[in-house]
Amino acid sequence: MSPRRDAAEPTRSRRTGRRPGSPDTREAILAAARDAFAERGFDATTIRTVAAAAGVDPALVHHYFGTKEELFRAAMAIPVDPAELVPRVLAGGRDEVGERLVRTFLTVWDSPVGAAAVALLRSAVSNQWTARLLREFLTTQILRRVVDQLDLDPAEVPLRGGLVATQIAGLALMRYVIRLEPVASASPDTLAATVGPTVQRYLTGPLEAS
């Protein structure tokens, strides 16, 4: 991201008079993006509408933030890129995807950037607006990518994705926020082995007890 951040500043915006490269302009774009993603959802939001709301040229939004997916991640301060992570989770075979998904989340959360993810969860709980953004993020950036690649019955996909979200979010809540032992200090191996089969069943197994 640093090349974008450090790029020479383009000419002044004709509509607002703000210098486009200033922190004010970047912040105005991010604020407009958060509004748009929360109000219209990810799919109905375009770079063009965000640019119009921020009073800048669409090319400037692209210049600073790249694609719509990247703008969404920047607007939510998401420290990792699902477009890279999700394929890695799905690469190793369909039957271990549950365990690998849990392990990947734990790796991110336990790392230095994990604090930002936990802060986002906290914020979503106290703020309906962040909750809407998080819901959009989970649905369009994570769950959609996961289920697209697993060749699932499309009619079951929303429920499967939602159930995965309950287990993953609950794991984060108990491990990092409520800090319930022994979940809070269990090893990633233990949690991947115990919670992984749940995520696996939600994704690819029979949904109801046989």
Place this chain on the structure above:
Amino acid sequence: MSPRRDAAEPTRSRRTGRRPGSPDTREAILAAARDAFAERGFDATTIRTVAAAAGVDPALVHHYFGTKEELFRAAMAIPVDPAELVPRVLAGGRDEVGERLVRTFLTVWDSPVGAAAVALLRSAVSNQWTARLLREFLTTQILRRVVDQLDLDPAEVPLRGGLVATQIAGLALMRYVIRLEPVASASPDTLAATVGPTVQRYLTGPLEAS
């Protein structure tokens, strides 16, 4: 609870001069109880220490709030009584306990008193002190009762209970706070059938994938 709330007021407390039956006194007892349960935990807290911290006679605490369990529930504004609910969940046989546990939680949360439970979850996320109280509550009032009656390997009990908490809390978070669809509007039957087997495995099944 109304008989206690409406009971004739005892004589004035000699130590503080407050009228023991006044809302102030009740609130002072509840505040002292919250402090004690959060700081020392449920097991190490006694009615006597709460009474001393509130500057009232222990008999008055018993008079207004009953047992230590009931004082804990009152201090946390817990709208249901785990001492009644948990045996009901466990009554119908070991093999359906997962599904019945999910169904019981949904029944409480979906009911008018459920808003208090969701408020508690929100508060626990933003407030370390409430998180500690909730952790104590989950551990000593719910999980302990559940596992005591299921005849489990004591060495596995803490992890099993913690895993159940991740799934149940995550279900509450997604259904009532983040409102992720279709989890938010799924029927209790659908959720009991799909999430129940997870809770069942965490409680009585093999913990790791076979």
